[in-house]
Amino acid sequence: MRRTRRQLIFYLVLWIIVISGIQPEINTQSPMLVPANTSPTKLVDSNIVSDGAIVLQDGFDASLGYNDSLWDLESYGNGSVSWVDGEYFNMTAERHSFRTLSSKDTFSVGHDVTIRMSMREDEAVVCVGFTNTTPTQWNYLFYNDSLYFEEAYNTMLLARKIGVPFVRTAKILSGFNQSELHTYRLVWNSSVAIAYVDGIRLGAIGGEMPSGPLHFKITITENRNQITEGWLCVDSVEIKEHTSMKDENPPFITLNSPGNGTLNLPGETIEVIPVGSDEQLFWSWDGSAYENGSEPYGITLPETEGLHTLDVYCKDGYGYNNWDHVRYVFIAMVTPPVLDTAWCSSPPTIDGVIELGEWPITAGKSIEFVREDGTRQSATIYLGSDDSFVYVGFDSPVPSGHDSRASLILNGLSNGTYQGNNVTPIITAYYTKGSPLCWEGYDELKYMWEEEGSVHELKLEPIPSGFLSFSSEQGLKVHYEFRFPLEELGAELGSTIGLALMLFPTGMGVHNLFYPIAHPWDNALKLANLIITQPPNTLLIQGSIAVGAIGLVAIATYLGWTKHSKGTQVLEIESESIQRVKSIVESYDKIGFERLSQMTSLSETEVNDIVSYLIDQKGVDAKIVGEEIVRGK
Known part of the structure; x- marks a missing residue:
């Protein structure tokens, strides 16, 4: 193959x-x-921690389930807190609700925490770690200056946020079932954060860390538009001073x-x-x-x-x-990938739904989205154009949540720069479309430009004439479709523009998918090249023909004749390939693309484009049904 x-x-x-x-x-x-040592390190004692002084300890065996001299409980909406058999403390949250246990004391860099817990999140999000004093409310991912474990969509993370506005870094922790009780340990050092699960080092983030003071919080929130309930079960929490990295192997x-x-x-x-x-x-x-x-x-x-x-x-x-x-x-990537659009003799309907035969066969392209951690995800996208618009459609290739959204960058330039503006033509457009259940704030149309080495984005107003987008739920996934006017990109048929696609299926950064390179909004060199296709070629000849009432004009490259009326006119002399396809289609009531390809010695892609062109120009009375051309009766 x-x-x-x-x-x-x-x-x-x-x-x-x-x-x-x-x-x-x-x-x-x-x-x-x-x-070399390239595998996770198993400690000799799976419960080893630094020998620093204990500054907080709770076995969750008090009558309330937690020691109220150590914690403040914050609740909103439907859910519950409970004490299970005098051993575990449970918190649950239903949709549009949260529960937060926050330490009364604060801690600074140079501590580690060991927490034994289990969770089932469904559509909920669980965050456990150090964060600032900002009320939880809908900041379920914690806020500026935070260091924490996060669990959502069956993914466990070690995450860090630092600065204003914050920079977020996250590492996936995998290889265990979060719904079972595990001992989690988080080391907070000035230059590194380390995550252990049952004594196995599963992740680390290096660089500048929050200095504190920060509260320690245990939070569960369910803010999706779903009828679900997530729960978090805590067995014990112990926070110690951490004075040396010598104990971390x-x-x-x-x-x-x-x-x-x-x-x-x-x-x-x-x-x-x-x-x-x-x-x-x-x-x-x-x-x-x-x-x-x-x-x-x-x-x-x-x-x-x-x-x-x-x-x-x-x-x-x-x-x-x-x-x-x-x-x-x-x-x-020195040379960017190159894609081309398929000529759309009949434009696809921009409704968020792919209908059979709606897009030309050649519009479907198989690409690989990439995540920040290097994981790849194959997907089919649809790229089409006519003389007015470029059309883009693609699915979320993974199950999507309430926050699901997609973004599209179209850059009329192919010189590696963003030069958008708020007048016509726009040249560079950056659009984000939310899923049907997503907050409307994610429907954003912007333009991008570069200045002094930085890329800037501003809201694009008014919306370009003819621009259209739509999304729809397709089972557990979401389909997105876009239509953008070529004139706003300064693009012509046959020209090359820049293209980037992004999918944000769950609202968690580690699940974000990019094509061709992560974070294309910060550098136009990261874009793929998209060639705007031209329609099947025709040759136009203008002249004065006087050959009687009916003239017969020979086409040298084809064994046949085309009738033209008397007088001065524009003659459309079609190529041999187009004439051959037209002649065969008119000779059959029904013929498949594969058979037509064999009879004309053309590829199925070429045959499809020519037939679509002939139908659009009313050169033949036929229609495309699946993989066949059916002639009108």
Whole structure:
């Protein structure tokens, strides 16, 4: 089976990731002499914590279920709190409700918390960790300056928020059932946050951390438009002072960004954080000689197209001869992917529903969306155009929640810059469409422009004439359709524009899907190229023909004749291919595209385009039914 270049790259990525746990041969002339450790570290004692002083402890065995001298309970809407068999404390929340247990005391950087809990969220969201004093209300993801566990849509995260406006970083924690009781531990250090589940280190986030003081909160909220109930069961909470990283089995390395296995622009900075090291990193691209340095490390993706592997080492910073080694894989996109639209002789109906035969067969394109963590998701999108509009349709390829929405960027320029404005033509448009149940605030039409190296976005008013979008629920998924006028992009038939697609299926950032590269709103070089197709070619000849009442004009490239009236006129001389297809279609009551392709020595795509053109121009009396052309009676 013939494979495309994109497929080959994908399989190569998978192969390298599979073998990434294999220790490469270390150059004995280099200082890296210790075997690599690329798997999660299992501690000797699964309940090990730092030996700092205990500053909060609650076994949830009081008559209220929690010690009211330690906690404040905040409730809104339907739900409950309960004490189960004198052992566990339960909180539930129904739709448009929340329950929050907040510590009376506050804590600063240099603490860790161990909490034994289980949860079932359905459409709810659970957040447990350190955050500021902002009331919970609908800030169910906590607010500025937060460090916490988050569970929603069967995904457990370690998350950090810092700054105003906040920057959020999250890591997926996987491999366990959240609905069962587990011991979670969160280490809060000035330069790293570490997550353990049952003593196994499952994730870490490096870099600047909130300094505090912060409250410790246990929160469940259900703000979706669903009739569901989520619950959270807490067995115990213990917060200790944390004074040293020596107890965390150092050294180890964590990758902050970009995600392992992701597609990126050449020169992208690779943010690698060593934890518990001597602050020296050693790294090598594609097996080349090692470089080394201290922070800032200046590790950047090579400038050449394709797949690149990065090996990184660091040494223990506590006087031991311990080393850690990790291998990451990245893909550099020097040349953007190229797509083309299908000519729409009859425009698709923009109603959020795909009907059989509504889009040309060639409009369907198989692409790969990518998440920030490198996970890929195949999907079919639809790209069409006529002489006035470009049409885009696509499905959410994963089950979607109440927050589901999709975004589309169309850039009339193909020079890697955003130059939108609030007049006609717009040139660059950025539109976000919410699902049918999503808040209307997510229906936003903006324009984008670059200034002094930064990309800016502003609301586009008024809405361009002819612009249209719609979404509809399709089972557990959502379908989105868009129509945008070509003149607002300054685009003509045959020209190339920029395209990016984004899906936000659940409202959780780690589930967001991008094409072709994550976060295309910050750099126009991240866009794919979209060619606006031209209609099937015709040759126009103007002249004065005087050959009697009925003239017969020979078409040299076709064994047939076309009748034209007497006089001065425009003659549409059709190509041999169009004439051949027309002649065959008119000879059959019904014929399939496959058979027509064989008889004309044209591809099925070419045949489909020509038939669509002939029907649109009333050159034949026929219609397309599935994979066949049926002639009118």
